Amino acid sequence: MRILVVSTPVGALGSGRGGGVELTASTLVAGLLERGHRVTVLAAEGSVLPPSCAAATLWLERGADQPSWQHRSRQDPVELPVDALLGRLWRRALAHQAHFSVVLNLAYDWLPLWLTPHTATPLAHLVSMGSVGEAMDGVIAEVSALRPRHLAFHTATQAADFQLAEPPILVGNGFDLSRYQLCLEPEPVLGWAGRIAPEKGLEDGALVAARLGLPLRIWGYEEDRAYAARVAASVPVGTLEWRGFLPTEQLQGELGRCAALLNTPKWNEAFGNVVVEAMACGVPVAAYQRGGPGELVVEGVNGALAPPDDREALVAATHRALAVERQGCRAWVEEHCSQQAFAARVETWLQDLAG
Ligand code: UDP
Secondary structure, three states: OEEEEEOOOOOOOOOOOOOHHHHHHHHHHHHHHHOOOEEEEEEEOOOOOOHHHOOOEEEEEOOEOOOOHHHOOOOOOOOOOOOEHHHHHHHHHHHHHHHOOEEEEOOOOHHHHHHHHHOOOOEEEEEOOOOOOHHHHHHHHHHHHHOHHHEEEOOHHHHOOOOOOOOOEEOOOOEOHHHOOOOOOOOOOEEEEOOEOHHHOHHHHHHHHHHHOOOEEEEOOEOOHHHHHHHHHOOOOOOEEEEEOOOHHHHHHHHOOOOEEEEOOOOOOOOOHHHHHHHHOOOOEEEEOOHHHHHHOOEOOOEEEEOOOOHHHHHHHHHHHHOOOHHHHHHHHHHHOEHHHHHHHHHHHHHHHHO
8 A cells, every 4th residue: 555644733753742643653654664565654844753664755844733632621622723734734645645545644633534524535543542622522423423444543442432333443552662672670760651741640650659669760741841840849859750751762771670660641541652662671560440551451461450540559559560570561562562463453444445
């Protein structure tokens, strides 16, 4: 197939502003190239792809970033900034659609979803979040009613947020496991990784670390500085170690040295890339039983689970996670979340649409 992948309109690939979609995009492109497809990626100016995607063509567009849906109120209308990147991306995608077998949208936004029945080339959407706003819920329900096979989701928990006409197509997610090294000798520290924003619940991770008397190393793009400061003030000085946003190679090296990863989202996380990335390095995960992480963490196999928002239970779950065998975490990821298996699932979905 000739596949046009249209990236997120929230930040350049490699910046961290797009969250998990950035890593998903590069793994997916690398996996589809490996399977012999020709891939063009249309993304924000400044985007970079890892060497595994060198055979892809990269088209760049400038324009104003889209406001992220997860930071808006549920009733907010669809918004497009002046000189919107989203509009520019889709103008270019539509102008070139005839050269492709299928167009794959990675943006969680109203415009590309609304376009679905109006394109000449089939338009597929890998939905990257659960329900965060009524306008998005509405357009996803509409697409599902008109073109159900054009939608795919990462996890069953995520898909259950939406009103769907048919059982969802689930593709999970994938990781280039050659980029993650198994570390069998951790330091007595806990880890936390993700965008630093209220929906990620860093304050719960900080509290658990303080209760256990272990430092918490934090990696991620600081989306909300005031929130980060509030979390820092909530625990004794020295509990939190801020490491900034690191590229995957460095991130995995540092993540691997943690005794356990804490994962604490307050929202229905669609997947939870960092959960699998930690496990790929042999790090067991203590998480709330909510969203994607609730499906990914298997008690005693790759981590431990606590009821949502129950911080005492999360302290106990962290104790249990610390006893999980590290090799087993890596083995679980190899079996369930490889780049190859993910690309094969996406290929089956897209081939069905491309005909
Ligand atoms: N990440 C990174 N460097 C860091 C911290 C995080 O590259 O220092 C990446 C991580 O690899 C993951 C993404 O940020 O792909 C966070 O994605 P996740 O699915 O966990 O959450 P989202 O931000 O999409 O809600």
